[in-house]
Amino acid sequence: MSINTQKEAALIQSILNIVSRIVGTHNCALVRASCDTFPTHIVTHKDANSAFTRQLQTISFEQDIPQLSTDVHVHTLSETHSIYLIIRTADGSALTRDMSSSLQELQVIAETTLPPRQVILSNRPDSLLAITKQIELISYQKRKSHFGTILFAVDQLRQINQHYGWDLADKVLNAIARRVQNILPENSVLGNFGGGQFIVVTPPGTSSTNTQSLINALQSLTAECIVLNDHNIGFTFSIGWGLYPHDGSSADELILATTAALTNAQQSGRGHITRSSLHYTEHYRLAQTLEKDLSSATTDEALFLRWMPIIDLATQKIIGQEALLRWNRPQFGEISPTIFIQSAEKNGLIEQLDQWALHEACSVASKWAHPHRVCVNISPTWVGNERLPHIVEKVLNDTGLAPERLQIELSERIPFTPDHVICRELTRLRGLGVRIAIDDFGSGTSSLERLRTYPIDQLKLDRVFVERLYEDDRANATMRCILKMAQMLGFSICAKGVETEKQLSFLDGHGCPEAQGFLFGQPALLS
Incomplete structure (x- = not known):
């Protein structure tokens, strides 16, 4: 068991010395549990023999008091503080009534001298309640203090579930919780948010600097793998954190701020840390309600199209228009397509x-x-559902548009999966007489094999x-090569993002x- 202070370590050894004199053996150990879960590390008497120490290392303390060999006994020293003694008697006999009575007299000593272990709050409501109580406590103080909230997530939980199963994943989370408990300052709160997320509420008076030091200590816990069932399981934390009252004056506001910060940290990749800010909180709040509003956008008449002209460089005339989807979100106004399309x-x-x-369109x-x-963008994410050709055929019949006037465009910024299904679906589209274009070519998962096999126009x-x-x-040479390759493969080319006369002159001069x-x-509404 990790010991927070030398004083605590000395107190435990003093208790074990008393136990040793009562039972007549140095082979004794003290176990301090957290909630209903025993820690995997225990404190043995400093003079316990190596055989006893090795025996303890083989014992599993997962859910209940383990079944031990006949010469090893578990004595409950304090039920309320979850303190237990493990004793291996010298001759293998059971503890006598006098021994048990004498050991029980140590209860008061243990409960009054050893600080209580951190309790893991089992759910989100309990954690919110703990934060609320802490805020109420501070509100009665003349000099208002602050504290930190740290929300962290185990980045690899999904992979652990997939590779090892839920049972072992739960044991991993228990082991992580115990590691965290052992580094927390006294009077901290540790809560389980579910889904591999935990929250730490630091004691009143914890500064920003001390909160960051605790976060660094949390990150250091990931340096050592968790060993379970002969598996070495590595893990990292994504962490979001904030301070009361700067980042929220209520429990709900603090949770929202730290959740927004955690979300940003997770989007940055594994093992990142993000301090909460108004920007992150507002962006998260917007995203949380975005899906609900977006689901009703088609029926609320909030969607509309802007049109971008396509120019034939030989004649300098408009030969087509690209339909660009836009959303006028109620109470928010027009939302960036990057935001709502990704959502x-x-x-x-x-x-x-x-x-x-x-x-x-x-x-x-x-x-x-x-x-x-008329060019319409279709996300490759749903083309593999094998519904697009039927939908396009129905739209053409409903609107009376000639198939050869429609060009379906799929952006390369999104992976084309499953590749063979998308190729088959595009072939069916071509069978309707519709044109096919690969949009944003060169920005994402460009594939020369795709140019060979896909029915691209x-x-x-x-x-x-x-x-x-x-x-x-190099930009000039790359453009010349692409134009030459497209000509040899029989593809038309449309260059996007032309903003200067020099760019136009280069493209026109090289056959684009x-x-x-x-x-x-610019994209505009059409009357």
Whole structure:
């Protein structure tokens, strides 16, 4: 068992010395449990023999008092403080009544001299209540103090569940909780939030510097693997933290702030630490209600399209329009498409939004005076569901748009999986007479094999290839190579992000057939 202070270690050895004199053996140990879970480390008498020490190391203290050999006895020293003695008598006999009576007299000593172990609050409501009580306690003080809230998550919990099963994963979480308990300052609170998340509430008066020191101590716990069932299980923590009252004046506000900070830390990768801020909290609050509002966007008439013209560089005329989905969120205004589209893809709403955009774009385009091409973005995340060809066919029938005027565009920023299914679905689309384009080409998972096998009509080059033209020799050479490759493969090319006359001149001079960008106009509503 890890000992927080030398004083505590000396107290335990003093108790074990008394135990040794009562039972007539140095082979004794003291166990201090946390809630209903025994720690895996115990404190043995300093003069206990190596055989007894090794025997204790083989004993599992997982849920209940273990079944020991006949010569090893467990004596409950304090039920309320969960303090137990393990004794191996010299001759293997049972503890006598006098021994047990004398040992019981140590209860008061143990309970009054040893600080109580940290209790693990078992759920979120209990943790909220503990924070509320601490805030109430502080409110009665003349000099208001502060404290920290630290929310941390085990990054590898899902993998541990998958590889070893839930039972062992629970044991890992128990072991982590015990490690955390052993480093917490006195009067701290440790709560289990579920899902591999724990919260630490530091004692009143804990400064920002001391909170950060505790966080560093938490991170140091991950340096040593947890050994269970002969498995060495490594782990890391993502951590979000805040201070009362700076980051929240109530339990709910503090939990919201630290949860937002933890979310940001998790998005940065494993093992990151984030201090809460108003920016993170507002972004998290927005994201929490985003899915609910987004799910009703198609029925609330909150979606609309902006249009980006596509230019034929040979004639300098508009030959098509790209439909760009936009969302006017109630009470928030127009939301960045980067935010709401990523949320829709994550939460399974993107197919619903894509279908709305497809139908609206085709309906609008069917009424144009000129038969320009209409380009609609479809997320690859749902193409593998094998519904897109049927949906496109129905939309074309409903709107009366000629199939050859529709171009379906799939962004390379998102992985195409399963690859063979998407290839088959795109082939079925081509069978309807619809054009296929790979959007943002070169920005994500570009594959030359895909260029060979997919039924592609056009590559829409990501703006990164365009923005450095005439400024970087490699950028110029890369663009020339791509244009030459597309010509040899029979693909049309559309360069995105054209903003200067120099960029336009380079593209036109090297045979790029189409372009779009702010040089030709920003996305706009069409009457």
